[in-house]
Amino acid sequence: MLSATRILAIARKEFFHLRRDRLTGGMVAGIPIVMTLLFGYAINHDVRNLRAMVVDEANTSASRALVADAAASQVIRIVGRAGSPGALEEMIASAEISVGIHVPPDFEERLAHGTPPYIQVLADDSDPVVLNAMRGLNGLAVGPAARQPGAVEIRPLYNPERRTAVFIVPGLCGVILTLTMVLFTSIAVVRERERGNLELIITTPVRALELMTGKIIPYIFIGYIQITLILILGMWLFDVPVRGDLEDFYLGAGVFVISILSLGLLISTAAETQFQAFQMTFMSFLPQLLLSGFMFPFEGMPRAVQYLSEAFPLTHFLRIVRGVILRDASLPMLTADLWPLALFFLVVMSIAILRFRKRLD
Amino acid sequence: MSGAAPAIEARGLTRHFGDLVAVDRLDMRVPKGSIYGFLGPNGCGKSTTIRMLCGLLLPTAGAAYVLGVDVRRDPEALKSRIGYMTQRFSLYDDLSVAENLRFMSEIYRLPRRRRRPAIEAQLKRFRLKDRRNQLAGSLSGGQRQRLALAAVTLHRPELLFLDEPTSAVDPESRREFWEMLFDMVDDGATALVTTHFMDEAERCHALAILNEGSLVASGSPKTLMAELPASVVEVETGNPRAVREFLLRFEPVIDVAQLGSRLHALVTPELPEPVAVLAAALERDGLDATLRRVGPNLEDVFVMATQGG
Ligand SMILES: Nc1ncnc2c1ncn2[C@@H]1O[C@H](COP(=O)(O)OP(=O)(O)OP(=O)(O)O)[C@@H](O)[C@H]1O
Numbered sequence: 001m002l003s004a005t006r007i008l009a010i011a012r013k014e015f016f017h018l019r020r021d022r023l024t025g026g027m028v029a030g031i032p033i034v035m036t037l038l039f040g041y042a043i044n045h046d047v048r049n050l051r052a053m054v055v056d057e058a059n060t061s062a063s064r065a066l067v068a069d070a071a072a073s074q075v076i077r078i079v080g081r082a083g084s085p086g087a088l089e090e091m092i093a094s095a096e097i098s099v100g101i102h103v104p105p106d107f108e109e110r111l112a113h114g115t116p117p118y119i120q121v122l123a124d125d126s127d128p129v130v131l132n133a134m135r136g137l138n139g140l141a142v143g144p145a146a147r148q149p150g151a152v153e154i155r156p157l158y159n160p161e162r163r164t165a166v167f168i169v170p171g172l173c174g175v176i177l178t179l180t181m182v183l184f185t186s187i188a189v190v191r192e193r194e195r196g197n198l199e200l201i202i203t204t205p206v207r208a209l210e211l212m213t214g215k216i217i218p219y220i221f222i223g224y225i226q227i228t229l230i231l232i233l234g235m236w237l238f239d240v241p242v243r244g245d246l247e248d249f250y251l252g253a254g255v256f257v258i259s260i261l262s263l264g265l266l267i268s269t270a271a272e273t274q275f276q277a278f279q280m281t282f283m284s285f286l287p288q289l290l291l292s293g294f295m296f297p298f299e300g301m302p303r304a305v306q307y308l309s310e311a312f313p314l315t316h317f318l319r320i321v322r323g324v325i326l327r328d329a330s331l332p333m334l335t336a337d338l339w340p341l342a343l344f345f346l347v348v349m350s351i352a353i354l355r356f357r358k359r360l361d
Numbered sequence: 362m363s364g365a366a367p368a369i370e371a372r373g374l375t376r377h378f379g380d381l382v383a384v385d386r387l388d389m390r391v392p393k394g395s396i397y398g399f400l401g402p403n404g405c406g407k408s409t410t411i412r413m414l415c416g417l418l419l420p421t422a423g424a425a426y427v428l429g430v431d432v433r434r435d436p437e438a439l440k441s442r443i444g445y446m447t448q449r450f451s452l453y454d455d456l457s458v459a460e461n462l463r464f465m466s467e468i469y470r471l472p473r474r475r476r477r478p479a480i481e482a483q484l485k486r487f488r489l490k491d492r493r494n495q496l497a498g499s500l501s502g503g504q505r506q507r508l509a510l511a512a513v514t515l516h517r518p519e520l521l522f523l524d525e526p527t528s529a530v531d532p533e534s535r536r537e538f539w540e541m542l543f544d545m546v547d548d549g550a551t552a553l554v555t556t557h558f559m560d561e562a563e564r565c566h567a568l569a570i571l572n573e574g575s576l577v578a579s580g581s582p583k584t585l586m587a588e589l590p591a592s593v594v595e596v597e598t599g600n601p602r603a604v605r606e607f608l609l610r611f612e613p614v615i616d617v618a619q620l621g622s623r624l625h626a627l628v629t630p631e632l633p634e635p636v637a638v639l640a641a642a643l644e645r646d647g648l649d650a651t652l653r654r655v656g657p658n659l660e661d662v663f664v665m666a667t668q669g670g
Pocket residue numbers: 378381383401402403404405406407408409410448
């Protein structure tokens with residue numbers, strides 16, 4: 001028989017702490033905003049608007065069409081014309097431009113006889129991103145098809161899975177929550193131990209399950225606030241489409257949130273100080289960040305690593321969130337990823353409660 | 362009182378921390394309805410003993426029965442019946458006085474109707490009414506202790522453990538605190554109080570003096586004073602430092618306590634005419650002092666019990 005009075009008393013108290021602790025309160029909104037902006041803008045795998053110059057020594061209608069096609073791709077932005085190939089090289093060296101396009105005088109003849117290269121693309125390959133982008137652009141000159149509008153397509157070559165913010169932002173919900181939820185809960189418990197509050201609490205008749213349940217309730221709300229914030233930012237700044245049912249999304253997110261909150265509680269039973277809680281949170285965060293399929297495609301990982309990451313809540317949540325937000329999947333279609341989250345919650349929460357001793361030693 | 366089951370009974374209670382023996386084979390018996398004082402120098406094991414009695418620390422050896430409950434077996438059966446005021450303030454600094462009390466009233470599951478009146482009564486009793494919305498962290502040391510006391514007595518526990526409840530409290534509040542404690546005991550509660558104040562110790566029904574983890578003296582203050590195994594000679598002198606040093610080196614003197622400008626020399630009871638012997642010795646050494654035989658006070662008992670070891 002759990003006491004609702006006690007659970008609510010603990011939850012309310014926790015809300016008071018959050019309201020009065022400016023730093024944590026700031027982190028509730030600050031971490032999602034900063035991380036969404038960082039990941040959304042900085043880790044933008046779409047290469048756009050590389051500064052480029054052209055030397056068109058052929059200056060025929062075909063060569064002009066080709067240059068126009070290249071510009072239309074928006075991978076490059078043509079900022080001017082140069083006098084000679086040598087001038088292009090100099091400007092790349094001085095980092096004025098990233099790309100130089102040289103159309104040789106015999107462009108039409110080469111095209112007619114089918115003797116490539118038809119054109120030369122100079123790329124600043126000190127930046128691998130540029131080089132990769134140019135490999136795509138290179139396809140321009142491969143044949144007469146280049147002149148057909150729309151036939152030229154710049155494909156993101158080096159990781160089609162994660163090419164835009166559209167893909168990153170939904171996953172970010174999971175990544176950010178994996179960090180903040182675990183951090184907040186583990187620190188909330190350890191802080192009480194450090195400040196001596198726990199000595200009083202464990203002298204009262206409160207039960208471990210009541211204490212733990214009361215502790216996580218406020219953070220479920222916080223989790224929802226953060227998810228909503230990230231989603232709004234994603235929709236507003238990065239045009240992330242929300243194709244699925246928001247209800248499904250929030251339900252799935254709820255299961256995910258309680259599963260990682262239980263991880264925070266487990267950490268709090270092992271950490272002695274807030275700093276240790278912080279360290280352990282990071283230790284649990286890093287493998288999830290790297291192996292869940294957020295940073296690197298899941299399919300590319302060795303089998304053993306794949307099995308390991310099946311144990312991470314983030315792995316399953318990424319599939320749920322991408323399914324619902326991007327592919328309009330409904331929750332029943334995602335049970336394969338929901339039950340592992342529920343199982344994780346039950347197992348980890350049980351261990352946390354068993355490990356929590358109403359003792360000082 | 363003597364026939365009833367005791368509130369606390371400990372036998373051979375022992376606690377080690379690694380190599381350190383914090384509490385060493387402690388036997389104690391606290392009758393219900395009494396105030397039991399716990400005395401002893403810093404680090405002698407008072408807090409550790411209380412923690413074992415509350416079920417927060419497992420004894421390394423020995424047994425303790427608190428309100429009839431074996432604390433090693435079933436500490437949870439005890440928790441709603443006791444109140445423990447920790448030595449360090451352990452309520453929430455970032456909650457207000459009223460919020461802290463409300464939290465405790467709910468944790469102890471006071472019936473909903475009784476919560477508010479109980480909190481109001483405590484605020485009044487502990488003179489915290491005008492502080493109700495102040496954050497606990499910004500209270501003065503004494504106000505904080507009053508709040509802690511209000512919090513642990515909210516659920517009317519049968520047994521109170523108070524670890525230095527008045528260490529930061531002004532004399533006026535200390536007097537009130539003791540009156541309150543007597544009120545509660547009159548209502549049937551029992552209290553175990555640690556203190557470093559002799560005037561407080563003197564008000565307890567019974568005392569235990571600990572030294573380095575061992576019980577070195579116990580009994581009512583009266584008995585302890587009456588049965589002090591030493592004669593007490595009060596020494597008045599203009600040069601207490603030199604006199605004290607001399608007396609400490611003088612064979613029949615066990616220890617010397619300083620009480621303001623006066624010294625209390627504790628002399629072996631075997632020595633006949635202690636005043637004359639000491640006076641002669643001091644005079645031989647050219648030290649000027651007035652001596653007279655006095656009855657022992659609790660300070661003497663404390664010094665005697667905790668000296669050297
Ligand atoms: N958790 C612990 N780990 C190691 N040693 C401890 C621990 N708790 C207490 N001790 C040691 O046990 C001894 C008794 O400590 P305790 O706190 O019981 O003393 P005390 O009588 O309450 O002292 P004070 O008057 O200063 O409050 C001390 O030497 C202390 O350093």
